[in-house]
Structure formats: C-alpha cells, structure tokens
Amino acid sequence: MPDFSLYFQLGIQHICNWQGYDHILFVTVLCGIYQLQDWRKVLILVTAFTIGHSITLALSVFNIIHINTSLIEFLIPVTIVITAINNIGKRSIAQKTINLTYFLALFFGLIHGLGFSNYLKSLLGKSTNIVAQLFAFNVGLECGQVLIVISVLLLSFLLIKTFKIKPADWSFFLSSAIFGIALMLCIDRFQQIIFR
Secondary structure, rough: OHHHHHHHHHHHHHOOOHHHHHHHHHHHHHHOOOOOHHHHHHHHHHHHHHHHHHHHHHHOOOOOOOOHHHHHHHHHHHHHHHHHHHHOOOOOOOOHHHHHHHHHHHHHHHHHHHHHHHHHHHHHHHOOOOOHHHHHHHHHHHHHHHHHHHHHHHHHHHHHHOOOOOHHHHHHHHHHHHHHHHHHHHHHHHHHHHHH
8 A cells, every 4th residue: 555655646746747847738738728617528538648648658667568768758749739739720619629639638648658657667667566556656647637637727717707818819828838838849859869
C-alpha cells in the first residue's frame, strides 16, 4: 500500500508539474472549447486520452516498444499545436467534430504515454514487480488530469459568466495562446533533434 500511495502521488505530481507544462497545455487545450455544462463530453474526451497513454505507458515500461526520446519530446508539442488548430477552426461543437476530437485524444494519448514512460522508467530503475507501481502512477496521472480539467472548466465558467466573454471568443483566445507556446516548443525541440 505505501508503494501505491507513493506512485499515485508521483503520477499527480508529474502531470501537474509546471516544469513539464507541455502535458498541462495539452489537457488545457483539449478541453478548451468546452464549458462546464459539457462535463460529460470532457469526461469521455479525457478517458480517451487516458486509454491512449495507458497503452503506450505500459508497452514502454514493459520494454515491448522503444521509441527515440527526442522524437517523442518533439511530437508532444506537435499534438498540442494540432489540437489548438482543431479548436480554432471550430465555430460550434458538432457531433462529427466531437467524434474526431475523441479519436485525436486517443491517438495523441499514445504519444503522451511514451513521454510519461521515460519518467516512470527512471523511477522504477531495475525493479521487476512493476504492475502495481504502473497502475498507481496511471491512476495518479488520471487524477491530475481531472484536476486540470476542473480548473479549466471553472475558469471558463467564471470568465464567461462574470465578464460576459463569448464562449467562442474565450476558446479562440485560449487555443491561440496555447498554439503560440506549443509552436515555440516544437521549434526548440526540432532544433535539439537536428543539432544533437
């Protein structure tokens, strides 16, 4: 049980750590077009992302797949850029775009899971019994994501209700700001791959 608590806390800390803000940006932009009353859609969206990252997190930790760390670190902000562009191009949340967004969340979760795995592998070291730690870490990641989602939805609610900002304007502003940050991350990490 102490192991569960430790890895659970490490999972929450990893996703909510400002030094690894790329994951916070992704979860924020993922739910950036939704409002508080859309919480069911957001729950499905975050669950799709969790399924994706759980699969590759497990495959990588068990050494079934191996992917270049620099490539993954580059692809993570690419997923943020694509999600931001997807949000900016939307005027309303139509069912067709929701289904595409769910698919993108699942697919991008696969990429983010590989990013999470590098951190988890460094924590596990040469430990052989890692199923419980993997599960606890994943549950911690999920709880951290839920905290981010709740924060974004509450902030959106407050801005829309208090300052009478139109939901489409808020989504455009948030997605555009995150797009700019993620684009700079892409350029920086691409240069690191090229000039290594």
